[in-house]
Amino acid sequence: MPLPEIMLGVLWVGLTAYVLFGGADFGGGVWDLLAGRAEGGRPRRDLIEHSIGPVWEANHVWLIFVIVLMWTGIPPVFAALSSTLYIPLTLAALGIIARGAAFAFRKVSTELPQRRLFGAAFAFSSVATPFFLGTVAGAIASRRVPAGIAKGDLVTSWVNPTSVVAGVMAVGTAAYLAAVFLTRDAQRVGDERLAEDFRRRALGCGIVVGVLSAAGLAVLAWDAPRLFAELTSGRALPLLVLSVAAGLLSLVLLWRRAYVAVRLTAALAVAGLLWGWGVGQYPELLPGVTLRDAAATDSVLAASLGALAVGALLLVPSLWWLYATFQREHTAPAAREHDRR
Amino acid sequence: MIAGVVAAADGPDFLAARMQMALSLGWHIIVACFGVGMPAMTLFAEWRGHRTGDLHYALLARRWARAMGVLFAVGAVSGTILSFEMGLLWPGLMGVYGEVIGLPFSLEGIAFFIEAIFVGVYLYAWDRLPPRAHMLTGIPIVVAGVASAFFVVSANAWMQRPTGFQVSGGRIVDVDPWAAMFNPATPHLTVHMILAAFMVTGFVMASVYAVAMLRGRRDRYHRLGLLVPLAIAAAVTPVQIGVGDWAAHSVADGQPVKLAAMEGLFRTGRGVPLHLGGIVLKGELRYALEIPKALSLLTHWDPDAEVIGLDAVPPQDRPPVNVVHWAFQVMVAVGFALLALSIWLGVVWWRRRDPPRSRWFLRAVAVSGVASVLALESGWIVTEVGRQPWVVYGVLRSAAAVNPAPGLVWGFVLVTVVYTVLTIATVYVLRRLAADQPVPVAPQERDVTSFRIV
Numbered sequence: 040m041p042l043p044e045i046m047l048g049v050l051w052v053g054l055t056a057y058v059l060f061g062g063a064d065f066g067g068g069v070w071d072l073l074a075g076r077a078e079g080g081r082p083r084r085d086l087i088e089h090s091i092g093p094v095w096e097a098n099h100v101w102l103i104f105v106i107v108l109m110w111t112g113i114p115p116v117f118a119a120l121s122s123t124l125y126i127p128l129t130l131a132a133l134g135i136i137a138r139g140a141a142f143a144f145r146k147v148s149t150e151l152p153q154r155r156l157f158g159a160a161f162a163f164s165s166v167a168t169p170f171f172l173g174t175v176a177g178a179i180a181s182r183r184v185p186a187g188i189a190k191g192d193l194v195t196s197w198v199n200p201t202s203v204v205a206g207v208m209a210v211g212t213a214a215y216l217a218a219v220f221l222t223r224d225a226q227r228v229g230d231e232r233l234a235e236d237f238r239r240r241a242l243g244c245g246i247v248v249g250v251l252s253a254a255g256l257a258v259l260a261w262d263a264p265r266l267f268a269e270l271t272s273g274r275a276l277p278l279l280v281l282s283v284a285a286g287l288l289s290l291v292l293l294w295r296r297a298y299v300a301v302r303l304t305a306a307l308a309v310a311g312l313l314w315g316w317g318v319g320q321y322p323e324l325l326p327g328v329t330l331r332d333a334a335a336t337d338s339v340l341a342a343s344l345g346a347l348a349v350g351a352l353l354l355v356p357s358l359w360w361l362y363a364t365f366q367r368e369h370t371a372p373a374a375r376e377h378d379r380r
Numbered sequence: 381m382i383a384g385v386v387a388a389a390d391g392p393d394f395l396a397a398r399m400q401m402a403l404s405l406g407w408h409i410i411v412a413c414f415g416v417g418m419p420a421m422t423l424f425a426e427w428r429g430h431r432t433g434d435l436h437y438a439l440l441a442r443r444w445a446r447a448m449g450v451l452f453a454v455g456a457v458s459g460t461i462l463s464f465e466m467g468l469l470w471p472g473l474m475g476v477y478g479e480v481i482g483l484p485f486s487l488e489g490i491a492f493f494i495e496a497i498f499v500g501v502y503l504y505a506w507d508r509l510p511p512r513a514h515m516l517t518g519i520p521i522v523v524a525g526v527a528s529a530f531f532v533v534s535a536n537a538w539m540q541r542p543t544g545f546q547v548s549g550g551r552i553v554d555v556d557p558w559a560a561m562f563n564p565a566t567p568h569l570t571v572h573m574i575l576a577a578f579m580v581t582g583f584v585m586a587s588v589y590a591v592a593m594l595r596g597r598r599d600r601y602h603r604l605g606l607l608v609p610l611a612i613a614a615a616v617t618p619v620q621i622g623v624g625d626w627a628a629h630s631v632a633d634g635q636p637v638k639l640a641a642m643e644g645l646f647r648t649g650r651g652v653p654l655h656l657g658g659i660v661l662k663g664e665l666r667y668a669l670e671i672p673k674a675l676s677l678l679t680h681w682d683p684d685a686e687v688i689g690l691d692a693v694p695p696q697d698r699p700p701v702n703v704v705h706w707a708f709q710v711m712v713a714v715g716f717a718l719l720a721l722s723i724w725l726g727v728v729w730w731r732r733r734d735p736p737r738s739r740w741f742l743r744a745v746a747v748s749g750v751a752s753v754l755a756l757e758s759g760w761i762v763t764e765v766g767r768q769p770w771v772v773y774g775v776l777r778s779a780a781a782v783n784p785a786p787g788l789v790w791g792f793v794l795v796t797v798v799y800t801v802l803t804i805a806t807v808y809v810l811r812r813l814a815a816d817q818p819v820p821v822a823p824q825e826r827d828v829t830s831f832r833i834v
């Protein structure tokens with residue numbers, strides 16, 4: 040395959056990883072917000088904090104990876120997007136600051152008022168950030184970002200039906216993924232009540248997201264007809280079918296308490312949607328700009344892809360080890376508190 | 381139309397974009413220094429504790445690891461903002477030249493991954509791994525931290541000495557990404573920066589314990605907490621000054637106008653003096669102390685060598701002289717002050733195997749942390765403001781790279797507010813951590829049951 044296509048593929052893999060892993064972290068924040076009052080919500084918040092803690096930084100790096108690959112691989116597209124969409128991107132960036140910092144701060148503070156304050160910042164920014172990132176996706180999908188620097192409308196490019204739907208969908212899928220992942224995490228630490236609780240939340244959320252997706256398609260038909268046509272009758276159709284099937288299967292699996300298998304199908308449902316969008320829009324990245332027009336020179340693509348290939352040899356085992364370390368069965372942290380100094 | 385764009389690019393939005401970039405970079409770099417330097421210090425303390433069985437070292441390692449958890453989080457988020465801002469504020473730079481500096485940034489992405497993965501394991505699995513294995517997980521963090529500093533600064537170095545690409549008709553047609561990464565400014569900038577990171581980390585950490593000791597807590601725990609980071613920083617300082625000299629020579633060769641601004645030299649000439657202090661008024665440096673022929677001597681090892689002055693380029697191509705000149709003086713002054721402190725420590729240690737006992741020594745260490753940060757920021761001001769009006773030296777003007785969209789001022793206001801809050805919260809949390817008595821088993825594992833939860 041030619042280098043620009045490989046680069047775009049790698050970029051989309053990174054985006055998928057960010058949506059799945061980073062998305063689940065955001066979703067954890069959404070459930071933190073909806074966990075209930077201080078005392079009653081405590082077990083839920085504990086589980087969320089415990090699950091996200093060791094992995095969120097690594098999950099977050101996927102976003103940086105995507106941004107860097109954009110300016111390396113398709114620089115004019117990166118410039119067009121970030122200049123026209125600077126308002127939602129700035130808001131998303133500030134949300135990222137608030138979220139990461141507040142999460143770390145809450146972890147090390149002990150007093151109730153501070154924990155409340157940092158917790159609130161963490162939870163609210165967990166909703167705001169994916170929403171704004173979603174509006175950016177909607178802006179691209181509905182062809183509202185023209186080529187060139189700041190050539191699009193600064194407001195309507197991201198305040199429009201497709202963007203709003205995409206923003207809400209981003210929050211919804213994040214929450215759904217998180218609920219699915221947390222169900223298994225709760226089961227693993229041996230808390231069946233909590234697992235049941237997240238199972239119910241996952242089921243409810245899955246249904247809401249399913250309905251939202253259907254509504255989203257209707258909005259696309261009207262607001263982004265080209266993408267709609269590709270999704271419903273073109274190359275992207277198989278991926279859409281995959282996504283819908285995986286989504287329905289997930290509900291069944293959740294119902295039957297197959298918490299490990301549902302992780303896979305839920306991820307497939309989300310990934311199918313993402314790749315459906317990618318395939319549906321390819322090769323046009325922005326209106327009138329194809330991948331070939333935008334791609335960096337081959338020497339850059341070759342060097343960067345080569346570096347990433349070598350890096351992957353280090354990264355893949357390390358990432359695997361990270362997740363394996365913290366997914367392994369382990370005693371509840373209470374047991375260890377005894378040998379605290 | 382074109383005039384309108386140019387006018388807009390000189391207006392408040394352009395200024396706001398520059399200030400926003402300076403604020404977020406200047407903020408990130410302080411935390412980033414700890415990302416580079418602190419893992420090594422923590423690992424060293426952990427290793428000593430393991431080897432000698434001295435509980436004080438083990439305790440220090442755990443303390444530092446807890447602070448690292450916070451610093452890494454704010455480092456990661458403040459760095460993410462930067463990668464957004466490269467596009468939000470400077471699309472004219474990234475849209476054309478993004479690919480030229482893409483390689484170091486891609487490599488940096490790998491380093492960040494390694495760092496984040498092993499930070500997760502190191503901090504959260506402290507009690508799940510045997511001590512030796514745990515220390516091994518710290519090593520990739522050290523390597524990745526230093527490597528990421530190298531990669532980002534090499535991208536910045538390219539902006540100072542652009543090489544490795546060809547432009548035709550406003551488009552990049554040929555790139556040699558390795559030549560761009562290893563441009564002539566890369567060697568001295570990266571080395572100078574990595575050493576600076578160790579100095580900042582060492583002096584700041586030592587200054588925390590110096591303050592505690594001044595308040596009367598002089599037990600072994602505090603003495604070690606002061607000595608380990610201070611010894612590392614003190615060992616680095618003389619090398620850093622040598623590297624600074626190397627940097628200045630390199631600037632004289634490659635960016636003579638920047639050097640002229642650093643020295644406040646307006647007229648090209650032979651046997652030019654070195655200016656200490658002084659202020660530029662009406663296109664002339666006044667009230668400066670002159671050391672005859674010293675600048676020629678220092679830059680070219682020849683008292684009669686020619687040094688290029690600001691008059692070599694038209695006024696619109698000159699950087700703001702006062703800012704650059706003063707920032708340079710501050711960096712050099714602080715560098716020599718820290719050298720004196722390091723020598724003090726070294727001499728007393730050599731004689732008595734014990735650090736100086738004088739309260740003045742503790743006071744000096746207590747301010748050394750702030751001083752090293754001051755040198756760090758001044759150095760970056762020299763580098764970045766001295767590069768103006770170019771964003772890519774001699775190739776692309778900053779004003780041509782800025783996002784022409786209206787309203788950047790409001791983004792700047794918002795970012796300033798958020799950073800103010802972030803600064804207050806970070807300082808508050810770190811102070812709480814320092815005041816906090818017991819240290820948990822695994823630095824981050826205190827999360828679940830031991831907390832009284834919201």
Ligand code: HDD
Pocket residue numbers: 533540565568569570572573576579580620621623624625627628629631711712713714715716718752753755756757758759760761762763764766
């Ligand atoms: C602890 C911090 C520190 C200390 C003590 C010094 N520097 Fe420095 N300097 C920096 C920290 C720094 C830096 C990390 O802020 C910079 C900015 C970019 C870089 O790579 O290093 C820098 C840049 C920088 C530059 C600009 C390089 C360029 O634009 O290409 C010069 C010429 C010097 N330094 C020279 C010196 C000299 C002669 C010093 C002797 C006393 C010195 N520095 C001490």
Ligand code: HEM
Pocket residue numbers: 096099100103405408409411412413414415416451452453454455456457458459460461462463466492493495496525526528529530532533573
């Ligand atoms: C001299 C300048 C810089 C140095 C030495 C430096 C170094 C570092 C280091 C060591 C870290 C990881 C440690 C930590 O999280 O605290 C970090 C984080 C980060 N930096 Fe910087 N940085 C610099 C400037 C920049 C710039 C200009 C950008 C972007 C354009 C950037 C982007 C990032 C990002 C995205 C992260 C987060 C990585 C993560 O999630 O772990 N940095 N930086």
Ligand code: HEM
Pocket residue numbers: 398399401402405406408409470473532533535536757760761764765768769770771778
């Ligand atoms: C982390 C330490 C750094 C600090 C404190 C710093 C400081 C500054 C300052 C003060 C400015 C504004 C200059 C002016 O407008 O007069 C600036 C501009 C800029 N810097 Fe840096 N810088 C740092 C590192 C970097 C790195 C590593 C990169 C890129 C890889 C970078 C890229 C830029 C860009 C793109 C601009 C805006 C364009 C311009 O004003 O010329 N900086 N920086």
